[in-house]
């Protein structure tokens with residue numbers, strides 16, 4: 001009973017003070033939490049398509065502009081003084097269609113991702129105060145992208161009339177210099193054309209193929225097959241020999257080299273530079289499928305590629321009990337494997353950067369209407385894709401492709417190019433998509449990496465490699 | 479021209495409420511002479527009238543709706559009534575408490591008028607009636623001072639009866655049984671039970687403070703909590719529990735009760751989250767509202783969208799979208815204040831509520847009679863904890879508990895009981911406070 005003995009002192013002053021302090025602390029916690037939310041978290045939280053309030057901001061703000069990395073205006077708004085109606089103008093029409101996107105009809109591209117910033121103003125404080133009283137609109141902040149107009153234009157031209165995509169990025173930083181997807185559209189008229197484009201599933205014009213298009217990687221996949229072979233035969237992979245007759249048969253499945261060409265006696269480098277399907281199908285049957293899957297997962301298959309714009313996951317699967325036919329197809333990049341151009345660009349960038357791919361980004365910073373820096377949105381970082389030794393080995397192989405193999409289109413003295421072509425068959429008639437992935441360097445300039453996919457064009461070496469050259473030329477020869 | 483007025487009004491309102499808030503704490507921290515205090519309180523009155531006038535007039539200017547002027551007139555009327563009743567009948571009461579009632583009720587009216595004029599009109603009527611009723615409290619206290627402490631069985635039986643009534647005849651809304659419909663009017667008996675329960679505890683503890691009594695009170699509390707849990711009214715259950723712990727701690731002076739209670743709350747929350755679907759939904763919504771934005775997280779996401787988009791200065795009245803938050807006029811009225819009047823005003827509202835709570839505790843402290851001291855303390859805990867729960871739920875500090883903001887949120891039962899609590903506090907204060915503090 002002693003513990004519960006009621007105290008003699010009549011007034012519970014101390015207990016009241018304790019309760020007061022506890023409650024005061026709880027209330028201060030409310031204030032601190034609210035202040036922290038508003039100061040640090042609210043901007044990213046409220047920039048959500050469910051927040052209809054953001055669209056209401058456009059009643060007070062003229063949507064800001066979007067710029068290329070040299071200040072070229074890619075999108076801007078005009079405000080009609082009389083009707084107070086805004087018009088969004090894209091001076092380059094189709095050229096930046098997918099990457100810059102549009103702010104209406106569900107939104108797309110940079111316009112969608114930076115909707116909140118474009119509708120917020122950090123213009124001159126005095127101006128804003130004045131506008132608050134006069135009811136005039138403030139000018140929203142601008143977004144500076146990493147896009148390089150020269151590269152973008154070259155990539156756009158290089159793709160020609162083919163459907164497909166080109167991604168170009170700066171290897172050291174991950175800045176996207178060019179991103180083209182075709183077929184394209186003119187964002188100036190998106191309100192009128194959206195419903196037609198959205199329903200056309202055959203051409204999928206609104207799909208940004210550079211980040212969301214998924215293609216069989218074809219021979220570009222041989223990078224990873226080669227790696228796995230070297231991992232399993234670290235001492236004697238240089239002794240690999242194969243005699244190509246243009247055909248290889250196992251498990252009732254026949255694999256052909258391109259145009260049934262017989263490449264003759266080859267070692268591993270020759271097989272790689274000639275992009276010899278039969279040689280790879282044969283060595284593929286010796287590989288450990290589990291190990292190969294691990295290599296692929298590390299190379300960003302089956303994973304979300306971190307990027308400012310929406311991306312699709314690339315896909316790779318090879319069960320341990322897979323049939324010979326399936327293995328033969330898979331190791332030459334056919335079969336069920338699907339890759340996005342952005343992911344393939346990152347693999348080649350990793351080869352150039354000792355195995356570490358840069359985290360790609362296209363949105364660099366926010367500036368106010370006078371161009372003054374407001375904040376950085378650049379997301380720098382690296383993704384480990386392969387070991388440094390693996391990267392330097394593949395780098396040598398990819399150089400041989402340009403000097404002696406299927407990538408000779410890129411052999412020039414002006415810069416040093418590396419690459420791998422791919423020809424991915426997509427139907428029984430043997431029609432194929434043309435792939436090229438690679439990178440280049442020139443002293444005094446940044447290294448750039450590229451992925452080119454041209455749907456139904458034919459062979460990688462005669463279509464995609466020259467397209468890549470056009471882009472490299474635009475960057476290194478200007 | 480209208481735009482200039484509305485914008486000027488917005489910034490002026492922020493300046494006015496900041497001044498008011500600063501003054502309401504100055505009174506605490508400095509021992510001013512009586513006449514200085516009196517001037518301060520008069521200034522506060524002017525600030526309240528100006529603040530509300532600017533708000534109502536800019537709404538009228540924006541919408542061109544004359545009905546807002548009518549509501550404005552009646553709101554000023556009720557506030558003036560509060561001032562008259564407390565200055566004339568509650569002589570020597572706390573003027574600061576009276577001012578706080580006015581600004582909190584007035585701000586609630588302002589936002590309710592913005593959200594739903596029909597609700598605002600009903601709120602005014604109930605407010606006026608409540609003030610009318612409370613005008614008789616000092617007389618009652620004078621006559622029956624010694625009777626209230628003797629009715630402990632009455633409090634217990636009426637409370638239990640009302641709770642069972644809710645459980646058996648209550649309507650379910652948002653997963654909880656809260657209201658009972660009598661003759662077409664929906665009332666929430668739990669609000670009244672809170673007050674009765676505080677009286678019950680104080681009466682029991684006043685008689686004896688033995689372990690047996692503490693266990694008896696605890697047993698009654700557990701029974702109440704079980705009924706509330708059966709009605710799925712977890713917010714109210716939490717309030718009852720905290721009142722019990724707070725009052726028992728103050729009476730028995732055992733600090734160990736506090737950490738023990740905190741532990742029980744955490745365990746109970748985890749248990750309830752596992753067992754009761756409607757609680758686990760609220761916990762999901764709290765942890766990551768955006769992940770369940772179509773579903774459980776919708777309400778809290780909209781609340782945070784509103785607070786975040788309104789930012790420090792607010793969107794301005796009628797320029798935000800507070801109505802996209804479900805039950806905004808009750809559980810989420812704080813979010814509406816923050817969205818349209820701005821987070822600065824919202825923070826001032828938190829501070830004014832804190833000042834009100836400090837007054838509750840301070841006035842309780844000054845009472846010589848332990849029964850009335852404990853009732854006042856219980857009412858303070860009840861008020862403070864409700865404010866904490868509702869605001870914490872709006873800003874996602876804690877999971878939403880469906881508790882309303884006393885004096886500010888729409889709701890007749892809650893308004894009547896809260897006005898009653900404030901009036902009781904004042905009447906206890908003027909009849910029983912120590913002579914030296916008068």
Ligand SMILES: [Zn+2]
Nearest residue numbers: 244257263276
């Ligand atoms: Zn061959």
